[in-house]
Amino acid sequence: MGSEYDDSATFSEYTLGPEQLDSIERVLQNDLIDSGVHSVMLIDMAGNIIAQNDNGQCDHDLYSLAALASANFAAVDTMAKIVGEEEFSLLFHKGESENIHFSKVNPEFLLITIFGKDVTLGLLRLKVAEAIKKINEVW
Amino acid sequence: MAFVNMKTKEVQAKIVFYGPGRGGKTTNLEYIYKKFRERIPTEMVSIKTHGDRTLFFDFLPFDIGKIMGYDVKVQLYTVPGQVKYDATRKLVLKGVDGVVFVADSQVEQRKKNVLSLKNLQENLATYKKSIFKVPLVLQYNKRDLTDMPLLPVEVMEKDLNSQLKVPSFEASAVTGQNVVPTLKKIISATMASLQNVLK
Numbered sequence: 001m002g003s004e005y006d007d008s009a010t011f012s013e014y015t016l017g018p019e020q021l022d023s024i025e026r027v028l029q030n031d032l033i034d035s036g037v038h039s040v041m042l043i044d045m046a047g048n049i050i051a052q053n054d055n056g057q058c059d060h061d062l063y064s065l066a067a068l069a070s071a072n073f074a075a076v077d078t079m080a081k082i083v084g085e086e087e088f089s090l091l092f093h094k095g096e097s098e099n100i101h102f103s104k105v106n107p108e109f110l111l112i113t114i115f116g117k118d119v120t121l122g123l124l125r126l127k128v129a130e131a132i133k134k135i136n137e138v139w
Numbered sequence: 140m141a142f143v144n145m146k147t148k149e150v151q152a153k154i155v156f157y158g159p160g161r162g163g164k165t166t167n168l169e170y171i172y173k174k175f176r177e178r179i180p181t182e183m184v185s186i187k188t189h190g191d192r193t194l195f196f197d198f199l200p201f202d203i204g205k206i207m208g209y210d211v212k213v214q215l216y217t218v219p220g221q222v223k224y225d226a227t228r229k230l231v232l233k234g235v236d237g238v239v240f241v242a243d244s245q246v247e248q249r250k251k252n253v254l255s256l257k258n259l260q261e262n263l264a265t266y267k268k269s270i271f272k273v274p275l276v277l278q279y280n281k282r283d284l285t286d287m288p289l290l291p292v293e294v295m296e297k298d299l300n301s302q303l304k305v306p307s308f309e310a311s312a313v314t315g316q317n318v319v320p321t322l323k324k325i326i327s328a329t330m331a332s333l334q335n336v337l338k
Contacts, residue, residue, distance in 0.1 A: 064182070
């Protein structure tokens with residue numbers, strides 16, 4: 001039975017150094033917060049927060065948000081597979097004044113963006129795509 | 140899959156309470172939430188059905204203070220215990236660092252405990268994790284019940300722990316008996332498995 005298991009996966013953990021985190025935080029600030037996004041989080045699929053930034057006016061419960069966002073993404077991803085899709089490319093919830101956008105960075109990470117009426121979905125998607133490209137270059 | 144942030148010296152680890160439906164997983168978290176209210180700055184998140192059964196998971200972030208110079212945050216999750224929710228149960232296990240298996244001590248639940256433990260083994264295997272290697276603690280819950288026939292602990296040990304040989308606790312999530320020792324044990328086992336990075 002042992003050969004079916006990946007021993008390193010059993011005790012998997014990962015570490016990001018200060019330089020990598022600084023680079024990621026710079027991307028979140030320059031590409032997203034400076035474009036008018038209210039709050040942004042880079043999380044992993046287990047719901048851990050890797051990096052976070054906001055415009056200073058948000059007071060969200062980030063740990064709960066990250067847990068729910070990763071679970072929501074995983075649920076939608078599983079639904080996609082059930083209906084025969086590789087993935088749903090746009091994951092977006094629209095609210096009265098706040099919207100939330102999910103984007104897969106790579107198989108392990110998600111970018112969660114919260115934004116208001118002052119940013120259009122089109123611009124947001126463009127900015128998120130640029131940010132994801134830069135974040136992937138950090139690894 | 141714990142995340143170690145070298146910049147803020149913070150560790151985030153995921154601990155999942157697993158077990159058969161109505162076994163007391165949510166009650167464990169509720170007791171912890173009540174007991175450590177002042178150390179938990181946020182509300183406990185529960186996604187449940189109208190009938191108050193866990194639909195997706197409960198979530199409780201818990202700051203346990205400093206270990207080896209790192210600020211350690213454990214994220215406590217429960218899974219839905221009902222058999223039909225296996226798809227969501229599997230999702231909650233993603234990236235798990237430690238598991239508490241909450242077994243129901245009632246005689247009539249004996250088979251459900253064994254099936255649920257087997258289900259845990261299968262679902263961990265989908266993430267290429269072995270139940271024999273993941274940090275795991277067993278909790279024999281509902282020992283406080285007096286109006287129901289309970290399984291002797293020796294029987295539960297034989298059913299569930301004869302191969303695993305992991306730490307186990309007789310507990311009552313409703314009264315809080317051994318809830319905190321269970322939590323402490325799984326936290327220390329989980330941290331021990333992360334020690335190689337926390338040097």
